Amino acid sequence: MTKLLLIADDFTGALDTGVHFVKKGIKSEVVVRKQNRNFVDLTRYLENEVIIVDTETRHIKPEEAFKIICELLVQARELNIPYFFKKTDSALRGNISSELGAMLQVAQEDVHFIPAYPKMNRYTMNGVHYIDGIEVNKSVFGKDPFEPVTESYIPKMFDADICVKLHKNVTEDKASHVIIYDARTDRDIENIVIDLILNEDAHYFAGCAGLAETISDYLPLSKKSATIAVQGDSTFVLSGSLNDITQLQLKYAEDVGIYHYKLTDEEKSDISYYKTNQGKRLLDEIKDKLSQSGNAIVSAGEMGGSIQKVDYSLNREKVGSTLGHLALQIVQNVTGINLFVIGGDTAVSFITQLKNTRITPISLVEEGVVISLIETDHNQFYLITKSGGFGEPDLIVKVLLRLGTWKLPQKT
Known part of the structure; x- marks a missing residue:
């Protein structure tokens, strides 16, 4: 019987939150809402204690996101699912309001919103959200060229018709509110969760992976030990992220000697390119590098040229589809491969091009970097995912070291 519906607005968010339940042996499955289809039939997944739905609502209009979430929650209530978790972005991007x-x-009834992620140094004090000690709207996320975060005081992010209160200002009244909680440490989150579940009988929660890690311990879910050994002869790293943080990680990996190819505008936005002789040669080059060294990185690089002038929503779709197609060509033609995808749009574009797919997050390689088992009718492989906006410069290299497909060069 399903006891928790976890809703994320993008694919990497679904995985990095859902993994905290799976790694404790709680039977869970990730479902991706299909493009241009609002309805997700939860009855197909009720054998799982936790159903994790990626609604793909991060970049759509707020009114459309509102409708999709409402319909999903109404369906879940009709199925008597008792607990609900709305995963939010740790940098407060997306249709949070x-x-x-x-x-x-x-x-x-009250929705309890705990946006902090202390392990990533993202915390909330007096209703203001900080990243690395900087108000979020003044951080790298406030400088995003397409969708900057413009507010750090969380109550101001909500529409006027939504009742919002800081927890410290809550008083007894009959109205239901989105209640925003301050938290700076994991212990702060744990204390909040214990009080909400054990003392207040709360059922509606919102927050990021930092909350999921704690709430999975205290909800009435069946836990057992779960270990899966990840094996692979090579790792193909595909980055669709333009975030400055990711660019530093790509440069670090290239500087230590890992092959890194930066796609041209045509190579990253035109699927038909890979039917040409030039496109086939590029695919062969990537496969050769994987065979020779065990690793290869391909990235969308920085937007430039003609593609920069295209409407961003159309551009995102074109680039995502093309990168997903590129990943599919590699995965289907290289045996024993791990696929490491950076950027939620790229990851979901790849997944949606697979047929009859079962997605199970299984463990964390690093904080926020998730390994999932992907099973199709024809094969299975491991998918490693992370969003573009976090991690130290050496993160890609550390992941490849942990997967065992790259080793530190021997000193001479």
């Missing part, structure tokens, strides 16, 4: 507003409307 409309999605938590939808949750509040369906719940008719």
Whole structure:
């Protein structure tokens, strides 16, 4: 019987939150909402204690996101699922106001929003959200050229018709609210969760992976030990992220000698390119590098040239589809491969091009870097994912070291 519905607005978010349940042996499955289809049939997944739905609502209009979340929650309530978790971005990107507003409307009880992720040095004090000690709107996420975070005081992020309160200001009244909690440490989050579940009988939660790690310990879910050995002869790293943090990670990996190919505008935005002789030669070059050294990195690099002038929403779709197609060509033609995808749009574009796919997150390689088992009708392989906006410069190299497909050069 399903006891928790976990809703994320993008694919990497679904994985890096869901993994905290799976690694404790809680039967869980990730479901991706298909493009241009609002309905997700939860009855197909009720054998899982936790259903994790990627609604792909990060970049759509707020009113559309509101409708999708409402319909999903109403369906879940009709199926008597008792607990609900809305995964939010740890940098407060996406349709947070409309999605938590939808949750509040369906719940008719308080929604408890704990946005901090202390392990990533993202915390909330007096309702203000910080990243590495900087208010989020003044951080790298406030400088995003397409979707900057413009507010750090969380109550101001919500529409005026949504009842929002800071926890420290909560008083007894009959109205339901989105209640925002301060938290700076994991212990802060644990204390909040214990109080909400054990003393207040709360059922509606919102937050990022930092909350999932704790709440998975205290919800009434069946836990058991779970270990899976990850094996692979090579790792193909594909990055669709333009974030400055990712660019530093790519440069670090290239500087230590890992092959890194930066796609041209045509190579990253035109699927038909890979039917040409030039496209086939590029695929062969990548496969040769994987065979020779065990690793290869391909990235979308920085936007430039003609593609920069294309409408961003169309550009995201074109680039995502093309990168997903590129990954598919490699995975289907190289045996014993791990696929490491950086950027949620790229990861979900790849997944949606597979047929009859079962997705199970299984463990963390590094904080926020998730390994999932991907099973199709024809094969299975391991997918490693992370969003573009976090991690130290050496993160890609550390992941490859842990996977065992790259080793430190011998000193001479």
